[in-house]
Amino acid sequence: MIGIVSYGFYIPKYRVTVDEIGSMWGKNPSEISASLNVIEKTVPAQDEDTLSMAYEASSMALGENIVPKKDIGVVYVGSETHPYAVNPTSTILAEFLGITGEYLASDTQFACKAATGAIISAQGLIASGFTKNALVVGSDRATGKPHDALEYTAASASVSLLLGQTNVAVEIVDALSFSSDTPDFWRREGIRYPSHGGRFTGKPSYFHHVYSASKKLLDKNKLHPQDFAHCIFHMPNGKFPQVVSGMLGFTKEQTSQSLVVSLLGNSYTASALMGLVHVLDIAKPNDLIFMASFGSGAGSDAFVLKVTPEIVNVRKSLSTAMENKEYINYATYIKQMGLI
Amino acid sequence: MISPVKVWRRQKYIREHLGRVGTIVSWTNISVAGSYTKEFAPYPVVLVSFKKGDNMYGQLVDFKKSDLVIGKKVISILRKVRKPTDDSVIAYGIKFKPTS
Amino acid sequence: MSSIIGYYTTQFGELWDKSLFDLAREAISGVLQDCELEKNQIDAVFYGNMMAGVLENNLHGGAKIAQLLGTHVPIFRVESACASGGMAFHLAHNYILAGKAETVLVLGAEKMTDYPPEVVVQALAAAASGEEQEAGLTFAGLYALIANYYFSKYNVTEEDLAHVSVKNHFHGSLNEKAQFKNIITVQQVLKSSYVASPLKVLDSSPISDGACAVVITSNKQLLANAKNKVEILASEVATDALSLKDRAYFDRLEATSIAAKKAFEISKVKIEDINVAEVHDCFSIAEVLALEDIGFCKKGTGAKFVAGGKVTLGESSSFVVNTSGGLKAAGHPVGATGVKQIGEIFLQLTGRAQKRQVKNAHTGLAHNVGGSGGTVVVTILSNKN
Numbered sequence: 001m002i003g004i005v006s007y008g009f010y011i012p013k014y015r016v017t018v019d020e021i022g023s024m025w026g027k028n029p030s031e032i033s034a035s036l037n038v039i040e041k042t043v044p045a046q047d048e049d050t051l052s053m054a055y056e057a058s059s060m061a062l063g064e065n066i067v068p069k070k071d072i073g074v075v076y077v078g079s080e081t082h083p084y085a086v087n088p089t090s091t092i093l094a095e096f097l098g099i100t101g102e103y104l105a106s107d108t109q110f111a112c113k114a115a116t117g118a119i120i121s122a123q124g125l126i127a128s129g130f131t132k133n134a135l136v137v138g139s140d141r142a143t144g145k146p147h148d149a150l151e152y153t154a155a156s157a158s159v160s161l162l163l164g165q166t167n168v169a170v171e172i173v174d175a176l177s178f179s180s181d182t183p184d185f186w187r188r189e190g191i192r193y194p195s196h197g198g199r200f201t202g203k204p205s206y207f208h209h210v211y212s213a214s215k216k217l218l219d220k221n222k223l224h225p226q227d228f229a230h231c232i233f234h235m236p237n238g239k240f241p242q243v244v245s246g247m248l249g250f251t252k253e254q255t256s257q258s259l260v261v262s263l264l265g266n267s268y269t270a271s272a273l274m275g276l277v278h279v280l281d282i283a284k285p286n287d288l289i290f291m292a293s294f295g296s297g298a299g300s301d302a303f304v305l306k307v308t309p310e311i312v313n314v315r316k317s318l319s320t321a322m323e324n325k326e327y328i329n330y331a332t333y334i335k336q337m338g339l340i
Numbered sequence: 341m342i343s344p345v346k347v348w349r350r351q352k353y354i355r356e357h358l359g360r361v362g363t364i365v366s367w368t369n370i371s372v373a374g375s376y377t378k379e380f381a382p383y384p385v386v387l388v389s390f391k392k393g394d395n396m397y398g399q400l401v402d403f404k405k406s407d408l409v410i411g412k413k414v415i416s417i418l419r420k421v422r423k424p425t426d427d428s429v430i431a432y433g434i435k436f437k438p439t440s
Numbered sequence: 441m442s443s444i445i446g447y448y449t450t451q452f453g454e455l456w457d458k459s460l461f462d463l464a465r466e467a468i469s470g471v472l473q474d475c476e477l478e479k480n481q482i483d484a485v486f487y488g489n490m491m492a493g494v495l496e497n498n499l500h501g502g503a504k505i506a507q508l509l510g511t512h513v514p515i516f517r518v519e520s521a522c523a524s525g526g527m528a529f530h531l532a533h534n535y536i537l538a539g540k541a542e543t544v545l546v547l548g549a550e551k552m553t554d555y556p557p558e559v560v561v562q563a564l565a566a567a568a569s570g571e572e573q574e575a576g577l578t579f580a581g582l583y584a585l586i587a588n589y590y591f592s593k594y595n596v597t598e599e600d601l602a603h604v605s606v607k608n609h610f611h612g613s614l615n616e617k618a619q620f621k622n623i624i625t626v627q628q629v630l631k632s633s634y635v636a637s638p639l640k641v642l643d644s645s646p647i648s649d650g651a652c653a654v655v656i657t658s659n660k661q662l663l664a665n666a667k668n669k670v671e672i673l674a675s676e677v678a679t680d681a682l683s684l685k686d687r688a689y690f691d692r693l694e695a696t697s698i699a700a701k702k703a704f705e706i707s708k709v710k711i712e713d714i715n716v717a718e719v720h721d722c723f724s725i726a727e728v729l730a731l732e733d734i735g736f737c738k739k740g741t742g743a744k745f746v747a748g749g750k751v752t753l754g755e756s757s758s759f760v761v762n763t764s765g766g767l768k769a770a771g772h773p774v775g776a777t778g779v780k781q782i783g784e785i786f787l788q789l790t791g792r793a794q795k796r797q798v799k800n801a802h803t804g805l806a807h808n809v810g811g812s813g814g815t816v817v818v819t820i821l822s823n824k825n
Binding site: 350369370372377380383395396410 | 557558559561562563564565571572573574575576577578580581584585586587588589592633634635636637638639684685686690
Binding site for chain 2: 013046048049055098
């Protein structure tokens, strides 16, 4: 059995509401929040970045040396906002965590699914005996272009998963990845803000890939939506995951616990994973959990996960952390994002 | 340019001092800053004392005004410490935040 | 035995037309005129300067001064942050005592206004430790940490501290070479904006340009003929950890107490004999600490001591502190300050301090600090000969 042995997360303390951003651009209050099903999003401090957040989440995951550092032979960091274009985040993270010498470090990028793809790779490295444990982190400090639709949801957070074969708390029963060349959202080298294809990001992109990966995985394992206690889908906004979950046959009740996007925004590579963390706040042993991420460009990684009795030893509380927040206005928001 | 070698040497030290809980011995709010930290001004800096008997400095972040008081418990965390120039590596270092 | 026989200071302030070496040239020719010497009578030069390397990429200042003087004598550049001037004087004095020379010129010079404030503030931080710089501490920030700690321990307020700058501006108004000659009030100090809380603009010495020079000699002929002459009874140095956080105390500069104790012992001068003192008031809290650590008043009482007029010209006849206006009002071109302090005592002890003359001043003390207290130089001078 290979799966999640421990996990950690980090959300910045600051929040800006969708209404606050909307009022900057002359929108009616609650017009945007209603259409996106997002109320507010996280905003990092000026001195936080993908690496510092990855460190916080990973420190929580590793705790007081839950496994010996030398057993962590693989470190993956998936992000759309790596601090460097050339220089790995994964080695900086590993060194601060005290993981040194004999380990494989790798940075990945595939829009919002950079980390979930790495889970599949890490699983293979554990199964082959290359390593006992692997650390997989999704971390993003996303900037939306001012006055663009994505400004309301682009947020920051990090989730860190320690994978292994001993004391597994969440088993990875099976995984499937579905990919194609679909340019729905992209950012060219040297260009500051990403661009997107508007409504093209919907049916042919998000929905096609998430639905395909999910359906193929369910069929392959001869499983049905009703077999699952919870489901999680990548959250670019509060509407898309609910629509695709309905398309697949999951209910509102199965989806609701995962929908952190309404209060945290879309933290890109940490998005689906943060939904998983929120589900793990309440998941019970033997619960089956379904998760499918989405990365523009495009692809989806789908997972069948099973909670084990070990969860009670490693469960964290995202709900409690979400209560510690401070609201800021638009000017402070763009100052903290470094746009002024 | 911030020397990449100095940043590299420093990071070994920083690693050992993350996650330490200490007490504020003195503090100041810097309004007039040097060029390296000007973009962060104003910002508070705290002098923190640890049980081991050693002391450290660092900016205080994620705080309320009422946290800036001698005797407050704080914890050391990892943040960026300087604005890098275009040709620099990023320097990460120790800052503090209130424990409660 | 060696004595000071001449002193000259340039104007301190924002001297746009003058470069560092324009100022050095003026101070050198000025002091030679003051003691009526020719440049070929100078056996060596000690040159105190902190920032030419950091700000202007100019080191090897000794050779530049050799070029200005047209000389081949030994020239030593000295750096101890803001104690560079006092340290240059200390080394010059010992050079003569060691018999290496008889007549030495001590120059302190600094050019700080060619760059915007944030660049200068960052350059000044070179006198602080790496950890202090990394934490974003400026010099004001370091002294502010001391001030906040001191306030809490001794129940002292910003208002108590404000009297220091008020006194120094009053003295500065009587000094034509001072950068600031305006009189200020306690209310004005309290209303000025914060630099690093609790220290405000009017608690802080300014960024200044300036140069000054003294000539010291042990030559019997020159001493016999000297129009003005003051004996150097002691020049002592003490050091402490560069980083404030690594020191034993946060409410005092131990190096001040150690250097002062040594100076009093060697000179056999008693503290109550001191009529005039120039102490290092880079920030108002620094003057308070100086008065306590040298021993003029008890620890924790320095602010009230100053506020009570105990060291103000006119209010006190026996002991006055910082008649030059201190660093606050006279200005603080860092490498020059230590020499200016000694020069001001020299003027007092030779009766040439004009409107700020302390009557019958016979023994004086100069106190020069490097950084937040990593180096201290204490000098005791007397005209009782």
